Amino acid sequence: MIKVGIVGYGNLGRGVCLAVDKAKDMECVGVFTRRAPESLKLAVDFPVYSIHDLRNFKGEIDVLLLCGGSATDLPNTTAELLKDFNTVDSFDTHAKIPEYFAKLDRVAKENGTLSAISIGWDPGLFSIMRMLLGAVLPDGKDYTFWGKGVSQGHSDAIRRIKGVKNGIQYTIPKDEALESVRSGLNPNLSTREKHLRECFVAVEDGEDKQEIESQIKNMPNYFADYDTIVNFVTDEEVKEMQKKLSHGGFVFRSGKTTEENSHLVEFSLKLDSNPEFTASVLTAYARAVARLKKEGKTGCLTVFDIPLSYLSPNPNEFLREHLL
Amino acid sequence: MIKVGIVGYGNLGRGVCLAVDKAKDMECVGVFTRRAPESLKLAVDFPVYSIHDLRNFKGEIDVLLLCGGSATDLPNTTAELLKDFNTVDSFDTHAKIPEYFAKLDRVAKENGTLSAISIGWDPGLFSIMRMLLGAVLPDGKDYTFWGKGVSQGHSDAIRRIKGVKNGIQYTIPKDEALESVRSGLNPNLSTREKHLRECFVAVEDGEDKQEIESQIKNMPNYFADYDTIVNFVTDEEVKEMQKKLSHGGFVFRSGKTTEENSHLVEFSLKLDSNPEFTASVLTAYARAVARLKKEGKTGCLTVFDIPLSYLSPNPNEFLREHLL
Numbered sequence: 297m298i299k300v301g302i303v304g305y306g307n308l309g310r311g312v313c314l315a316v317d318k319a320k321d322m323e324c325v326g327v328f329t330r331r332a333p334e335s336l337k338l339a340v341d342f343p344v345y346s347i348h349d350l351r352n353f354k355g356e357i358d359v360l361l362l363c364g365g366s367a368t369d370l371p372n373t374t375a376e377l378l379k380d381f382n383t384v385d386s387f388d389t390h391a392k393i394p395e396y397f398a399k400l401d402r403v404a405k406e407n408g409t410l411s412a413i414s415i416g417w418d419p420g421l422f423s424i425m426r427m428l429l430g431a432v433l434p435d436g437k438d439y440t441f442w443g444k445g446v447s448q449g450h451s452d453a454i455r456r457i458k459g460v461k462n463g464i465q466y467t468i469p470k471d472e473a474l475e476s477v478r479s480g481l482n483p484n485l486s487t488r489e490k491h492l493r494e495c496f497v498a499v500e501d502g503e504d505k506q507e508i509e510s511q512i513k514n515m516p517n518y519f520a521d522y523d524t525i526v527n528f529v530t531d532e533e534v535k536e537m538q539k540k541l542s543h544g545g546f547v548f549r550s551g552k553t554t555e556e557n558s559h560l561v562e563f564s565l566k567l568d569s570n571p572e573f574t575a576s577v578l579t580a581y582a583r584a585v586a587r588l589k590k591e592g593k594t595g596c597l598t599v600f601d602i603p604l605s606y607l608s609p610n611p612n613e614f615l616r617e618h619l620l
Numbered sequence: 621m622i623k624v625g626i627v628g629y630g631n632l633g634r635g636v637c638l639a640v641d642k643a644k645d646m647e648c649v650g651v652f653t654r655r656a657p658e659s660l661k662l663a664v665d666f667p668v669y670s671i672h673d674l675r676n677f678k679g680e681i682d683v684l685l686l687c688g689g690s691a692t693d694l695p696n697t698t699a700e701l702l703k704d705f706n707t708v709d710s711f712d713t714h715a716k717i718p719e720y721f722a723k724l725d726r727v728a729k730e731n732g733t734l735s736a737i738s739i740g741w742d743p744g745l746f747s748i749m750r751m752l753l754g755a756v757l758p759d760g761k762d763y764t765f766w767g768k769g770v771s772q773g774h775s776d777a778i779r780r781i782k783g784v785k786n787g788i789q790y791t792i793p794k795d796e797a798l799e800s801v802r803s804g805l806n807p808n809l810s811t812r813e814k815h816l817r818e819c820f821v822a823v824e825d826g827e828d829k830q831e832i833e834s835q836i837k838n839m840p841n842y843f844a845d846y847d848t849i850v851n852f853v854t855d856e857e858v859k860e861m862q863k864k865l866s867h868g869g870f871v872f873r874s875g876k877t878t879e880e881n882s883h884l885v886e887f888s889l890k891l892d893s894n895p896e897f898t899a900s901v902l903t904a905y906a907r908a909v910a911r912l913k914k915e916g917k918t919g920c921l922t923v924f925d926i927p928l929s930y931l932s933p934n935p936n937e938f939l940r941e942h943l944l
Contacts, residue, residue, distance in 0.1 A: 314877055318759055394941050419944045421756075424928060426943045428748070431904040431931035432897075435642055480890075553638055553896035560890040565883070566804075572877035573756075580755040600929035600939050604748060607755035615924050617718050619750045620743045 298586040301357040301381070302327045303347065303373075305336055307541065308386065309363035311575025313340045316361075319579060321609045325357050354380045358586040361578055362386075371396065374411070375403045382409050382589050384582045386416040386574055393419070401596035410589040411596045415581045416574040417565060418442070422547050424599050425563045429549035433559060436551020437482050441469035441490060445543025445570060453518045454495055457511050459503035462534040468492040469546065477548045480558050493524045498531040543570035580607040622910040625681040625705070626651045627671065627697075629660055631865065632710065633687035635899025637664045640685075643903060645933045649681050678704045682910040685902055686710075695720065698735070699727045706733050706913050708906045710740040710898055717743070725920035734913040735920045739905045740898040741889060742766070746871050748923050749887045753873035757883060760875020761806050765793035765814060769867030769894060777842045778819055781835050783827035786858040792816040793870065801872045804882050817848045822855040867894035904931040 300322055302312050316322050317340040324342040333344040362385040364370050370387045387396055400411045426438050447467045454463035473490050476483045509526040513519055544566045552558045567573045584606035605612050624646055626636050640646050641664040648666040657668040686709040688694050694711045711720055724735045750762050771791045778787035797814050800807045833850040837843055868890045876882045891897045908930035929936050
């Protein structure tokens with residue numbers, strides 16, 4: 297049995313609990329939280345401890361699944377945890393991955409531990425597709441689309457506007473863009489052509505909706521480069537939408553082997569729950585970390601470095617016989 | 621530069637030549653053929669040798685790309701070649717993979733060589749999807765569909781019927797089946813419900829078409845379990861169809877993380893040229909074999925065992941920065 301610890305119990309941590317509970321080769325040593333342990337009501341029957349007690353479990357946990365956020369939690373805590381534990385995380389600030397990797401690789405090698413970073417669906421499964429298909433069809437182009445799903449960053453940006461009570465933003469791939477990629481034309485698509493942004497906004501009493509709509513639509517970096525739809529709704533309606541955590545997306549690789557012969561590869565996800573699916577990927581890679589560490593591997597790894605067989609609880613003979 | 625040898629110059633060998641020619645980190649030492657070398661007109665400017673001269677190149681080739689068939693070529697020759705060379709092949713007789721693997725693994729380990737087998741899209745990319753997505757969504761079901769594309773085995777079966785001059789068979793996934801999988805209903809689909817078989821047949825003068833159609837439709841193993849459409853056409857029309865080598869297919873994984881939350885993953889290929897795409901996959905894995913061998917790896921590997929970064933000519937830093 298692979299002994300895991302789960303750090304953090306937000307949406308992702310909850311999903312990891314569910315995934316670990318389904319994994320027949322894993323047992324959960326504990327969920328570690330910054331909150332008062334007795335205040336947590338878990339979805340599954342795992343022990344809960346304070347994060348301050350984590351170090352007492354050194355040597356008793358094969359791999360820690362880190363379920364904190366990429367903005368501050370992971371950059372501030374992973375390196376420290378890696379001194380005593382092997383880890384897997386879903387660090388998803390694309391631009392900062394090289395720096396994060398370098399730091400963790402050094403710490404892990406110094407301490408004889410192993411870390412897998414940026415595990416999930418993007419980065420994660422989508423990265424696998426971009427890399428694998430780019431290697432197979434070098435003379436080609438790849439396209440990534442996200443959605444339909446909530447963008448947390450854009451929702452936050454709306455809520456920071458004065459007069460906005462609550463808001464949520466959906467990123468939606470444009471059908472015309474998807475179809476033009478599927479047609480094999482290798483189009484050059486602008487930001488505006490790829491995705492639509494749809495906002496649902498609740499405003500404070502007496503605020504000027506037209507002014508707020510204009511502020512949203514013209515916000516640089518977030519909305520100015522997109523076609524944006526703004527709908528005004530009640531706070532209750534926004535809250536109802538915030539309960540739904542569905543998401544998805546597409547990766548395409550379109551390429552040719554000769555002037556005449558083109559090929560199109562499409563990978564898509566439709567997810568009822570973004571955090572539960574991300575947690576499922578994280579849990580499969582936790583298995584790989586535990587197994588690779590047992591073989592003596594140390595340092596930092598990404599989805600590009602880990603042979604896929606390590607993700608499965610089934611032996612290689614089974615995989616060759618039934619899935620190859 | 622990775623030095624490769626290409627064994628066989630049929631459709632697959634031709635595709636490998638094109639792919640190796642596009643790979644900036646590879647050079648082709650030679651194409652090795654059973655035919656008279658001077659009789660071959662290659663699509664690219666590589667040297668051609670008799671297969672009998674291959675052994676003279678021992679030590680000068682990092683990896684051999686084997687482009688023979690799975691029925692007799694590969695089972696009869698790979699083990700022997702593996703005594704002197706590292707190899708990569710597209711062995712696709714699913715039922716015989718475990719036996720083929722065991723034999724090659726033994727020979728490769730005895731001789732300090734490395735072999736990657738069953739590389740292509742099925743087995744190959746489709747196997748990766750089945751395995752990876754099964755590990756991520758263990759509580760689920762996968763579906764593989766092939767087509768629209770020619771089945772060589774079924775075309776051969778038609779041509780063996782007395783009175784048939786020429787014939788070709790297309791395997792076609794049924795739209796209703798694809799849609800029922802996409803709907804997330806996890807349907808149990810019979811053989812007949814998944815694929816349609818469409819045949820184009822040219823008959824000898826004076827033969828009974830109705831009788832031939834009935835023989836095709838009732839042929840056990842090949843057609844009896846399917847809805848089969850038989851079209852009678854001229855030999856010229858069949859020959860025209862035989863020039864097109866397009867194919868494709870779908871892998872789905874549909875699974876749930878809780879009772880309420882389901883997820884659907886879809887991977888699909890639309891290929892203008894089945895052999896050229898298969899050759900592109902084979903060439904990327906040849907790169908991995910050369911690199912893994914350099915690191916001291918020996919034995920037999922499949923797509924499940926090879927970290928994906930080994931397929932790319934780009935360094936890991938580049939992959940992390942641009943594709944993760």
